[in-house]
Amino acid sequence: MLPHAARLPQRRMLLTLWLAGGTLTAACATRSSPLAAPAATGVPSDPCRVAGDSARDADTVVVAATDSAVEPALYRQRLATPVRVDCEGRRLPELATGWSPDVSGRFWTLVLETSAAELADTWRTRAAVLRWAGIESLVPLDDHRLVVGFAQPADSLPRVLADTALGVPRSRAPRPVLVVAPPASDPRDQLDRAVDLVQTEDPALLDYARQRGDRSILRLPWSRTYLLLIPAGGDGVGNVVGADSAAFRHDLARDAVRADARGAEPPYWWEPPTDCGPPRPAASAGHSGAVVYPRDDRIARDLAQRIVALSPARDLTARGLDQAEFAAALHAGGERAYVMAVPRHSLLPCRESTNWPAGSAVIPLVDVRSSLIARRHAPALTTDWDGAIRAPGAPAVPGGSP
Amino acid sequence: MSFRSRLFLAFCLAVLVPLGMLAYGVRREMTRRLGADDEARAAAAARDVRDDLARTSAGVAERLAALAAGLREDNRFRLAAVERSDDARAYLLDLAGGAMRLSGLSLLQIQDSMGRILSSGHFRNEYDQLEPALPRALAATGASPLIVRVRTSEDPLLVLARADSFTVAGRRFTLAGGVAFDDRLLRGLSRDPGLSVALAYPATAPAPDDSSDVVAQIPLPYIDLLPGAVPRPDSARLVVTRSAGTLGVLRRSIDRWFLAALAATVGLALVGAAWLAARISRPLTALAEQTAAIDFDRLLCIDGPMPRGPVNDIHEAIHRMGSESVDTRYL
Numbered sequence: 001m002l003p004h005a006a007r008l009p010q011r012r013m014l015l016t017l018w019l020a021g022g023t024l025t026a027a028c029a030t031r032s033s034p035l036a037a038p039a040a041t042g043v044p045s046d047p048c049r050v051a052g053d054s055a056r057d058a059d060t061v062v063v064a065a066t067d068s069a070v071e072p073a074l075y076r077q078r079l080a081t082p083v084r085v086d087c088e089g090r091r092l093p094e095l096a097t098g099w100s101p102d103v104s105g106r107f108w109t110l111v112l113e114t115s116a117a118e119l120a121d122t123w124r125t126r127a128a129v130l131r132w133a134g135i136e137s138l139v140p141l142d143d144h145r146l147v148v149g150f151a152q153p154a155d156s157l158p159r160v161l162a163d164t165a166l167g168v169p170r171s172r173a174p175r176p177v178l179v180v181a182p183p184a185s186d187p188r189d190q191l192d193r194a195v196d197l198v199q200t201e202d203p204a205l206l207d208y209a210r211q212r213g214d215r216s217i218l219r220l221p222w223s224r225t226y227l228l229l230i231p232a233g234g235d236g237v238g239n240v241v242g243a244d245s246a247a248f249r250h251d252l253a254r255d256a257v258r259a260d261a262r263g264a265e266p267p268y269w270w271e272p273p274t275d276c277g278p279p280r281p282a283a284s285a286g287h288s289g290a291v292v293y294p295r296d297d298r299i300a301r302d303l304a305q306r307i308v309a310l311s312p313a314r315d316l317t318a319r320g321l322d323q324a325e326f327a328a329a330l331h332a333g334g335e336r337a338y339v340m341a342v343p344r345h346s347l348l349p350c351r352e353s354t355n356w357p358a359g360s361a362v363i364p365l366v367d368v369r370s371s372l373i374a375r376r377h378a379p380a381l382t383t384d385w386d387g388a389i390r391a392p393g394a395p396a397v398p399g400g401s402p
Numbered sequence: 403m404s405f406r407s408r409l410f411l412a413f414c415l416a417v418l419v420p421l422g423m424l425a426y427g428v429r430r431e432m433t434r435r436l437g438a439d440d441e442a443r444a445a446a447a448a449r450d451v452r453d454d455l456a457r458t459s460a461g462v463a464e465r466l467a468a469l470a471a472g473l474r475e476d477n478r479f480r481l482a483a484v485e486r487s488d489d490a491r492a493y494l495l496d497l498a499g500g501a502m503r504l505s506g507l508s509l510l511q512i513q514d515s516m517g518r519i520l521s522s523g524h525f526r527n528e529y530d531q532l533e534p535a536l537p538r539a540l541a542a543t544g545a546s547p548l549i550v551r552v553r554t555s556e557d558p559l560l561v562l563a564r565a566d567s568f569t570v571a572g573r574r575f576t577l578a579g580g581v582a583f584d585d586r587l588l589r590g591l592s593r594d595p596g597l598s599v600a601l602a603y604p605a606t607a608p609a610p611d612d613s614s615d616v617v618a619q620i621p622l623p624y625i626d627l628l629p630g631a632v633p634r635p636d637s638a639r640l641v642v643t644r645s646a647g648t649l650g651v652l653r654r655s656i657d658r659w660f661l662a663a664l665a666a667t668v669g670l671a672l673v674g675a676a677w678l679a680a681r682i683s684r685p686l687t688a689l690a691e692q693t694a695a696i697d698f699d700r701l702l703c704i705d706g707p708m709p710r711g712p713v714n715d716i717h718e719a720i721h722r723m724g725s726e727s728v729d730t731r732y733l
């Protein structure tokens with residue numbers, strides 16, 4: 001990192017150039033400043049390590065999951081993002097080995113291992129993602145340097161650069177490679193087989209693992225929040241929350257949901273609402289007048305059933321829809337209410353809420369987390385900012401803004 | 403009218419009148435017997451339905467009694483329901499669901515003495531809701547089966563319910579359980595393929611009560627526990643109906659065969675009468691023809707032998723008369 005005194009003249013120059021206007025100015029400014037590679041610091045004990053024996057060298061880790069919780073890990077294995085953000089919020093290099101801001105904090109120059117022009121071209125095909133991420137400009141300075149202009153200034157590298165929406169396919173998956181075990185009709189079969197890790201929210205499976213005694217169980221960070229979404233102008237579900245919403249959420253987490261859950265806790269990424277552009281036109285879909293939920297989501301079903309039990313509405317029912325039907329119903333906004341899971345943390349709030357009916361009331365219900373059941377001496381894994389597991393890959397070198 | 407026609411008509415009457423009387427009598431008797439058998443069958447079926455219903459209800463009661471005995475001894479239930487242990491609460495909430503599935507019931511609720519739902523098998527997440535009307539209604543009906551319409555998270559559920567109660571640490575708990583009153587149960591109640599059983603309850607369209615197809619109506623106590631409904635004891639009816647046209651089809655079939663047999667018999671009788679009339683009238687016709695052909699002027703001049711038969715007899719008689727008197731007349 002550059003000493004503070006050394007950066008002052010550069011900042012003045014950058015400010016002047018910025019006032020002259022434009023991305024090119026900013027790009028020139030960053031070109032004139034020598035980029036500081038992120039300092040490599042040793043990580044004696046990684047607080048984000050979640051399982052296994054890091055000393056063991058393994059090519060693959062066989063992973064099973066009883067739900068879709070393992071999907072983020074698989075995305076991260078396939079896609080490389082400019083940086084990754086670990087469980088403590090540290091930016092770690094991936095495609096970008098270094099980065100630095102201009103004086104305004106809006107323009108960040110990434111030093112890439114890959115072609116800057118190719119990455120810029122790839123991103124430009126994702127206009128919606130760039131808009132949601134607040135990225136206004138992309139200027140490759142040379143083969144390996146890319147200036148990314150953001151709408152808002154930031155003190156540190158915007159975390160949105162760690163979102164897989166900005167990822168590009170990896171040429172080589174980080175070791176150990178996560179291999180998904182074939183599904184089993186009984187989730188306990190996964191434990192009986194030679195599976196290294198099982199990610200689950202199922203309390204019965206966790207109980208079975210405890211009784212086996214040959215596995216270690218690790219709770220992962222809170223990763224999902226369940227919401228009750230009530231479209232504007234509908235009948236709603238009546239007053240089911242009551243006066244004490246914190247107690248309501250706590251009771252839901254304790255009794256209604258059969259998973260490791262707690263009452264949803266702020267901050268919520270959807271508050272305050274982000275300007276995501278004009279709402280999408282409502283689609284047409286059949287209306288059942290029910291509280292609907294994704295059929296394969298056990299927790300959403302439990303919550304929807306509790307909402308129905310508490311509602312004074314005589315004709316209110318809960319109805320499970322498959323994923324495609326649920327997405328269509330949500331987009332149409334014609335149901336009484338929707339119970340669904342969203343990520344506990346989101347780097348792209350507009351991506352998560354783009355399908356929500358305009359003007360909907362959003363009631364957070366519970367946060368849930370999954371647990372990792374690991375075979376003894378399984379290879380080590382780490383967790384990211386959102387609780388997703390990932391292979392550690394190359395030694396984690398913390399990055400940072402100079 | 404010719405002699406042959408008169409003979410034909412006489413034969414027809416002689417055949418058709420007794421045949422018609424036989425047909426009428428047989429059909430009348432068969433209809434009476436069929437009707438009587440049908441009535442007896444319907445009465446027996448209604449009796450079977452009542453018996454099956456009572457047996458099903460008793461089966462539910464036995465299962466509830468076994469569950470109650472188990473819960474009385476269940477330490478975790480005691481910890482959760484009496485001691486209000488947080489550790490045992492999840493067990494309590496899932497208790498009714500597991501017990502309901504194991505015992506083959508469709509409804510199971512464990513309530514405390516205030517009517518608060520401690521655990522529900524058919525609607526797991528309705529815990530802590532108050533529903534005192536159900537145990538009250540079940541207590542009022544005693545050993546009789548009660549039809550209950552309860553809320554689930556999806557569609558309303560109609561059950562044949564019974565109740566049991568038990569005491570733990572001086573506190574009284576109620577178990578309400580039942581089996582779904584669905585098409586499968588109704589099909590099981592109607593063993594006779596010619597009869598069908600349906601449940602008419604206030605929330606449905608009323609079943610026809612004065613139709614001749616209805617063979618029995620069994621009143622049952624009923625209570626609607628859906629939100630917004632007034633949970634007061636009402637009445638439902640188990641309506642046993644003769645399947646449309648079962649007896650009628652049988653009667654029509656018999657009538658068809660009878661008519662076919664009658665038509666065949668009448669046809670044969672007509673042919674027989676015609677043949678008989680022809681057979682009987684043929685010699686007389688021949689006689690008349692021959693008589694008409696007699697030339698009385700030459701009657702006595704016929705020489706040679708005449709063929710045997712009535713004409714010959716008449717010829718000979720005339721000959722005899724001629725030898726005695728015709729001579730006088732013509733000479």
